[in-house]
């Protein structure tokens with residue numbers, strides 16, 4: 001059994017602690033842009049005692065995607081996009097994993113054991129899943145349903161960040177563009193980015209690749225629905241401070257806008273089996 005002092009209960013949240021996620025609507029109801037930031041925060045409810053790790057550990061990349069929220073917010077501002085972002089650490093539950101994934105509630109992260117997640121009870125897993133994961137994704141699903149009903153075909157942009165060094169390997173990419181089956185958006189986006197910034201080192205499904213069964217947000221809300229989408233990873237040392245988050249948001253926004261301007265409107269691909277991906 002996990003130590004009782006890590007047990008989550010919505011009733012034990014303080015008045016000062018936020019809802020599980022934040023939604024910001026677009027001023028323009030016809031805007032196609034839909035930005036997600038799953039790993040925006042490293043916050044843990046006070047009663048969960050930092051999951052048994054130190055604040056220094058929680059401030060590392062294992063707790064959240066450093067700098068990603070700043071980029072996502074700035075990008076949303078420039079694009080007049082909708083934005084949904086998680087308000088709690090990925091170490092409580094990972095919003096970008098299916099509940100069946102072994103890293104949905106990770107027992108270790110980059111070599112650090114997470115005491116609150118070792119020997120976690122089914123009840124605790126269920127409580128966390130409903131409060132942090134299910135509502136977030138149901139909200140995205142309903143939001144997308146509504147937009148499509150209104151005739152807007154959303155383009156989903158999932159913003160993440162990656163650590164510059166991992167297991168002694170210095171990652172050379174400034175950003176990574178991640179996708180799986182649908183390359184409609186990634187190909188023109190890469191071109192537009194390189195047109196403007198010829199020195200940019202873009203990872204092609206690097207430092208990670210999206211894989212349907214192990215990732216969640218893009219496979220479920222983008223790929224399975226046949227909506228245009230891209231996951232963008234930005235290297236953390238480039239976006240540690242707000243000024244640089246703004247610079248990178250502008251670099252991304254200008255290329256994203258050109259993709260929409262210079263291509264036929266992106267439709268919905270209907271050859272996918274949605275059933276297995278609907279959130280229940």
Ligand SMILES: [Zn+2]
Pocket residue numbers: 038039065159160161
């Ligand atoms: Zn991430």
